Amino acid sequence: MTATPAEAGSSTDGTPAILFDGVTKRFGETEAVKDMRIEIRRGEFFSLLGPSGCGKTTTLRMVAGFEQPSDGRIFLEGEPVEAIPPYRRNVNTVFQSYALFEHLNVADNVAFGQQRKKVAKDEIKRNVAEMLELVQLTGREQAKPRELSGGQQQRVALARALINRPAVLLLDEPLGSLDLKLRKQMQVELKEIQREVGITFVYVTHDQEEALSMSDRIAVMHDGHVMQCGVPEDVYERPEEPFVAGFIGISNLVEGTVTDPGTVELASGVSVSAPLPADCRPGDRVRIAVRPEKIAIDQIEPGMVQLEGTVEQRVYLGMTTQITVALGGEARLVALEQNTYRARAEERWEEGHRLTLGWHPEHCLILR
Amino acid sequence: MTAARGQALRLPFSRRGTAGRETRPKEFDRPRFLKWFLVAFLVFTLAPIAIVALFSLNSSKSLQHFDGFSLQWYQDFLNDQQLRESLFASLEIATVTMVVATLLGSTLAYGLVRSRTRFSGATNVLMLIPLVTPEIVAGVSALLLFTQLGMQLSLATIMIAQVTFSISYVTVIVRARLSGLGREVEEAAMDLGATRLQTLRLITLPGLWPAIVAAALLVFALSFDDFVLSFFTTGTSPQPLPVRIYSSIRFGVTPTINAIGTLMMLISVTTIVLAIALPRLVGRREDRTPLLGGEV
Numbered sequence: 001m002t003a004t005p006a007e008a009g010s011s012t013d014g015t016p017a018i019l020f021d022g023v024t025k026r027f028g029e030t031e032a033v034k035d036m037r038i039e040i041r042r043g044e045f046f047s048l049l050g051p052s053g054c055g056k057t058t059t060l061r062m063v064a065g066f067e068q069p070s071d072g073r074i075f076l077e078g079e080p081v082e083a084i085p086p087y088r089r090n091v092n093t094v095f096q097s098y099a100l101f102e103h104l105n106v107a108d109n110v111a112f113g114q115q116r117k118k119v120a121k122d123e124i125k126r127n128v129a130e131m132l133e134l135v136q137l138t139g140r141e142q143a144k145p146r147e148l149s150g151g152q153q154q155r156v157a158l159a160r161a162l163i164n165r166p167a168v169l170l171l172d173e174p175l176g177s178l179d180l181k182l183r184k185q186m187q188v189e190l191k192e193i194q195r196e197v198g199i200t201f202v203y204v205t206h207d208q209e210e211a212l213s214m215s216d217r218i219a220v221m222h223d224g225h226v227m228q229c230g231v232p233e234d235v236y237e238r239p240e241e242p243f244v245a246g247f248i249g250i251s252n253l254v255e256g257t258v259t260d261p262g263t264v265e266l267a268s269g270v271s272v273s274a275p276l277p278a279d280c281r282p283g284d285r286v287r288i289a290v291r292p293e294k295i296a297i298d299q300i301e302p303g304m305v306q307l308e309g310t311v312e313q314r315v316y317l318g319m320t321t322q323i324t325v326a327l328g329g330e331a332r333l334v335a336l337e338q339n340t341y342r343a344r345a346e347e348r349w350e351e352g353h354r355l356t357l358g359w360h361p362e363h364c365l366i367l368r
Numbered sequence: 369m370t371a372a373r374g375q376a377l378r379l380p381f382s383r384r385g386t387a388g389r390e391t392r393p394k395e396f397d398r399p400r401f402l403k404w405f406l407v408a409f410l411v412f413t414l415a416p417i418a419i420v421a422l423f424s425l426n427s428s429k430s431l432q433h434f435d436g437f438s439l440q441w442y443q444d445f446l447n448d449q450q451l452r453e454s455l456f457a458s459l460e461i462a463t464v465t466m467v468v469a470t471l472l473g474s475t476l477a478y479g480l481v482r483s484r485t486r487f488s489g490a491t492n493v494l495m496l497i498p499l500v501t502p503e504i505v506a507g508v509s510a511l512l513l514f515t516q517l518g519m520q521l522s523l524a525t526i527m528i529a530q531v532t533f534s535i536s537y538v539t540v541i542v543r544a545r546l547s548g549l550g551r552e553v554e555e556a557a558m559d560l561g562a563t564r565l566q567t568l569r570l571i572t573l574p575g576l577w578p579a580i581v582a583a584a585l586l587v588f589a590l591s592f593d594d595f596v597l598s599f600f601t602t603g604t605s606p607q608p609l610p611v612r613i614y615s616s617i618r619f620g621v622t623p624t625i626n627a628i629g630t631l632m633m634l635i636s637v638t639t640i641v642l643a644i645a646l647p648r649l650v651g652r653r654e655d656r657t658p659l660l661g662g663e664v
Contacts, residue, residue: 066555086558093559099552103574112570116561160560 015078017042017168017200018063022072025058025224032058034224035072040168040202040217042077045194047203047211050221051247056204059221060170063202065089077167087116092161093170096177098153100145106132106156107141113164131159134193151182158193168200175210187214208248212236220244242367245289250322252292252333253367258284264366268328272305273361280366287367294363295335297323297355304358309333311353323349325357333357417633424626431621441627451628453605454612457523461608462592465530470584472531473538474576480539481546482554498536506533507600514601521603529601530591537590538583545579546572578646585643589636 016039025033033055040046048056061067065086074081101109114124132138135155175183191214194201205211211218212232219229227241239245256264258280265271309325320336427438480488510529557567595610
């Protein structure tokens, strides 16, 4: 329990924990994963984020050894793994369904990996106790999995997978079947456990908030491709693809045409200034992306881009109110207003009202 | 409405606590006449069996009048060497069929569920054919096959025919359990360092055990009192008990038949009870494999 990240990645020669070198996986005609090239560093909390069917679970299964890549290679701590069967790979998995052994009690479930490695009995006992303490299940050794709650089962699955101290721990949507409150709590605990044991975590999820809050880095996947890979802030604030912008958080995408350098004319006819990349030419079709929380309503500050629109829909979300504004034509923008002690956004804007939207040019992104 | 619900909720305690006092709520949603359906069903199914059992204990030879208890017909049965041979033949057939069919059926179920070949779909359907084929057709075709092959009809041919027929039962039962176990559990075992064989031994088999036991005992019971298949595939001596009874009935029903019938029923009922009870005793509460369709 005292291993620091530096110790866990004992040979600090910079070899990545996992390296995907042009990995492709085909099932018959369909390509589940396409030419994946990413490096996962040692001791990192790395998330594969994407909608269902994007290839993230397949990627995980290839690392675990349950699927073989059709093309390309996977390196685990510098060693190619294609010839190594699942039971000899130095990775362990927390399954989405937990996949606990129903006929064994908690202690035997956790001990299973160590027993296979022929670890001495008293040492296994010590390690099991240590693991159960780590996941706060001390005292439940004799319970059968069925007698535990969802969250407790989840912890058993985690302890069972961690006890062999794998080079990499794979987690396949492990919190998917827990209720919201428990999920939030387990997110924090998982992150703490990862820091404590210093093992590389590869975490598969479709929940963008979960990925943002827990990960050191995120790879956003779509349709078998890695669309973007980076730290959470980059992926959220500087999405490189329309898909990434749209999948992570709510994003407003408005079509427009570059007129002058630094200016985009929107479909509705309004011109706005925007931080255009250097290689944009007048006449290029682009899309402007702005996060809802970056949009000001009616309280326009100097230097902001300004747009007029009509309130089309108002959705009360509790802490915030989501306001959809029609700009004319097909274009729409979604803005989020905090419901503060001063005024509930809810009461300030009626459907059909005219209002002015604004944002600072540096808060919008140009996507092509 | 709320009052009724309150009463219903209290029911388990009040029944235990205040025994004897009339605390049951009126059963609004359960028509009382349904009870009589159940009674009628039980009478129709159990009456003939009860009569056979009763008359097997009759002290006279009459099949109409009960004249007092005696065990003479059981005595007769045990003294009749041919009948005794038939009983052992039937037990032998049932045992061999049980072992072989359970082995083959379980492996087939494992293959069907876990292999991802394109054949498994077709096999899944093919496997059901023995279940829906009229037994008489199965019997005739088995007989034709054995004669075509020039095989001497004997206990062996009965066993072959019955194994073929019984595999499907085992497969259906074991497959249902295996699908319920889920692939991820086996993957988890391999992930934790268990080889394929270790996974099978340590994870899959313990999970399947209740279903396998249930299937084996069911096959034993089915095989032990099977008549149609045995009739077509049996040799002359020794004949399995049901066939033997059938041929002796042609010369008149003696009370010995009642004794044999009662004994056979006891053996079958015992195995069925075991089939239901053993998995529960061996496994945990949740392990109730729905054996004979739904809750048992």
